[in-house]
Amino acid sequence: MIVSLSLxxxxxxxxxxxxxxxxxxxxxxGAALLGMGIDFSYTGNPxxxxxxxxxxxxxxWTPLVAxxxxxxLRSIPxxxxxxxxxxxxxxxxxxxxxxxxxxxxxxxxxxxxRFMDSFMIYTEPFVLTGAGRAIRPxxxxxxxxxKPWVSLTWDRLxxxx
Numbered sequence: 001m002i003v004s005l006s007l008x009x010x011x012x013x014x015x016x017x018x019x020x021x022x023x024x025x026x027x028x029x030g031a032a033l034l035g036m037g038i039d040f041s042y043t044g045n046p047x048x049x050x051x052x053x054x055x056x057x058x059x060x061w062t063p064l065v066a067x068x069x070x071x072x073l074r075s076i077p078x079x080x081x082x083x084x085x086x087x088x089x090x091x092x093x094x095x096x097x098x099x100x101x102x103x104x105x106x107x108x109x110x111x112x113x114r115f116m117d118s119f120m121i122y123t124e125p126f127v128l129t130g131a132g133r134a135i136r137p138x139x140x141x142x143x144x145x146x147k148p149w150v151s152l153t154w155d156r157l158x159x160x161x
Contacts, residue, residue: 004063015127018056022128043129053125057118065110072106073099 009017022042024030033040042052080098089097 004067006060007063009060011123012127014056014060015124018052018059018124019128022052049125049129052128053121056124056128057121060124061114061117065114068106068110069103072103075106076102 006014021027022030022040024034024040030040040048042048076099080102081094084094084098
């Protein structure tokens with residue numbers, strides 16, 4: 001399926017794609033926002049960087065949630081739909097009383113997977129913001145790769161006798 005192609009793209013390539021996409025000179029999103037009169041800069045404005053990272057992450061992982069939802073819908077037996085049609089249920093009633101309760105487990109798994117994965121986002125903001133030169137990348141582990149090397153002082157290590 002063409003919808004799930006974004007799942008196959010590596011994280012660093014996704015960051016590069018959105019880095020180009022957000023540029024105001026050659027990127028579609030940046031040029032469109034500039035054309036609407038919005039001064040957009042994901043490297044100079046932390047709010048713009050947050051929004052760009054959010055859109056990038058949603059674009060990258062929406063096919064996974066859609067595939068999980070589709071699998072959940074396909075797993076509902078036809079007998080439920082037939083019973084709902086015999087009872088005269090509207091489409092809203094079918095969604096509210098048949099599909100949503102039967103998909104609760106699948107939706108919970110999708111939400112938990114995305115919630116846990118959102119704490120591991122590092123590569124995309126790192127590539128998108130140019131290694132955080134203009135702003136700090138909006139992730140929990142944005143500076144965790146630097147901390148061990150910054151706090152390490154070679155001259156204070158104990159010497160062996």
